[in-house]
Amino acid sequence: MSVKENLVNIKNSLPAGVTLVAVSKTKPNALIVEAYDAGQRDFGENYVQELVDKEVVLPKDIHWHFIGHLQSNKVKYIAPFVYLIHGVDSFKLLQEINKQAEKNKRIITCLLQLYIAQEDTKFGLSFEECEDILNSDAFKNLKHIQIKGFMAMASNTSNEAQVEKEFRDLKTFADKISKSFFKIEVLSFGMSGDYQLAINCGSTLVRIGSSIFGERSYPA
């Protein structure tokens, strides 16, 4: 099936209020344009250089989501245009985003990445570290970032009960933060393999790559 057909099928299966981010990492601009022409505007990328190269040549009304692991020294390259940074996993990174946002005279919206998986390969904050950041005065002084919500990745396992438990823990935590701090508007979780389960567990934004663009092959 074509990119357009994949996109339409997925879109039709999403409830109202759930945003679809088309994850285009490693995929050529021609495929992104195909999705764009089918009406898609939110795209996700994992690598700074690749994102910068694509942003220059692709339409300006694309919302670029940075969903990879972001190093502090690379924030400056995406700060002028990035729409939402999903993977913020340290206060140091948040400070750097704030600094670069101020330089660009804008407010950059971010998601804090939470660690929910039963693996030690995934980045992210524990629930406790997250609350510590939200409680700190240093956080309240950052005027050029806005935290919209959380991003997370479940364990890479075929055990659906495990994945569901991780998603539900995240949703419970988000509800708690909505009551005690500020309204969590965006919950970014769910990918090609688990997005339906994610939506059932309260996801408001799914990041889907291979089910739209086909399997990725990475250069050696």
Ligand SMILES: *Cc1c(COP(=O)(O)O)cnc(C)c1O
């Ligand atoms: C690659 C990637 C996705 C998309 O994964 P698919 O399984 O291809 O849908 C989603 N989120 C993150 C953080 C990714 O790195």
